[in-house]
Amino acid sequence: MQLQQLRFFQAVARARTFTEAAERLARSQPAVSMQVRALEAEVGLALVEISRRRVRLTPAGRELLRYADEVLSGVTNAERAMERLRTGGGPLRIGASATPAIYFLPDHLGPFVRENPGVSLRLRVGNPAELAEDLEAGAIDLAVAMGAIDVPPWEGPIETVRLGLDALQVALPPGDARAGTDLTLAQLRAERLILREPDSHLRSVVDHALGGDLHSALEFDSSEAVKRAVASGMGVAVLSESAMRWEIESGRLSAATCGALGGPRAIYAGRRRESRYLPAEVSLWQALQQQAA
Numbered sequence: 176m177q178l179q180q181l182r183f184f185q186a187v188a189r190a191r192t193f194t195e196a197a198e199r200l201a202r203s204q205p206a207v208s209m210q211v212r213a214l215e216a217e218v219g220l221a222l223v224e225i226s227r228r229r230v231r232l233t234p235a236g237r238e239l240l241r242y243a244d245e246v247l248s249g250v251t252n253a254e255r256a257m258e259r260l261r262t263g264g265g266p267l268r269i270g271a272s273a274t275p276a277i278y279f280l281p282d283h284l285g286p287f288v289r290e291n292p293g294v295s296l297r298l299r300v301g302n303p304a305e306l307a308e309d310l311e312a313g314a315i316d317l318a319v320a321m322g323a324i325d326v327p328p329w330e331g332p333i334e335t336v337r338l339g340l341d342a343l344q345v346a347l348p349p350g351d352a353r354a355g356t357d358l359t360l361a362q363l364r365a366e367r368l369i370l371r372e373p374d375s376h377l378r379s380v381v382d383h384a385l386g387g388d389l390h391s392a393l394e395f396d397s398s399e400a401v402k403r404a405v406a407s408g409m410g411v412a413v414l415s416e417s418a419m420r421w422e423i424e425s426g427r428l429s430a431a432t433c434g435a436l437g438g439p440r441a442i443y444a445g446r447r448r449e450s451r452y453l454p455a456e457v458s459l460w461q462a463l464q465q466q467a468a
Contacts (some may be wrong), residue, residue: 286462317444
């Protein structure tokens with residue numbers, strides 16, 4: 176069956192006369208009749224019959240019309256979807272590690288969404304290794320994660336660009352006397368540390384600086400839980416400056432530095448190295464770079 180045959184058959188079924196269907200299709204009546212007869216010949220069944228100068232569907236015609244409606248509706252929806260993608264719309268799937276997902280991307284995606292109302296964004300959170308697998312599998316279109324200043328979290332088939340910097344701070348309970356000071360690694364080791372989960376980038380930085388033998392530490396899988404624990408006096412934590420900004424400004428947390436932890440970290444975006452990007456993917460990649468610049 177050809178799509179044109181199904182379109183002509185659908186038009187005849189809706190119009191109930193070949194002449195009216197031909198007018199709707201802007202074709203000649205013999206051309207419409209020929210296509211319907213060719214379809215009947217292909218399926219080996221009568222699809223329409225003439226009664227009192229009007230077309231009436233046979234049982235086979237009624238059954239085929241149900242499928243023709245589904246097929247042609249699907250084709251129309253596919254054409255509309257391709258048009259949205261071609262003109263810079265459609266869905267974009269973004270993966271991000273926890274800190275950029277919560278504290279970086281919302282501010283940077285807002286202007287892009289306002290300027291591209293035809294784009295819908297879908298965000299999932301994962302660690303850098305999971306995001307690399309999702310990129311290579313085509314499950315996401317763009318990834319954002321933390322890394323060292325000159326060492327992106329991905330390499331090889333993943334193209335990366337640095338979007339911004341984020342320093343580490345020591346989160347302290349509100350009103351802590353050490354706020355504003357620079358703590359040593361020895362002072363941090365002496366504290367009851369509240370840590371992120373082992374596969375997070377932040378945890379790898381802390382483990383590298385303090386050593387992995389931190390058996391007395393508490394462990395949570397989100398920065399929000401860590402901040403609540405610190406605010407309640409359960410211990411101290413090393414967190415991104417961006418993750419603590421609101422709590423420090425509102426007095427819910429205090430903060431100190433620890434220069435021995437190293438300089439600021441970088442936020443990177445990554446995408447698969449290929450040349451056939453959708454217009455929306457290109458626009459988002461360029462928008463993030465422009466904001467970083």
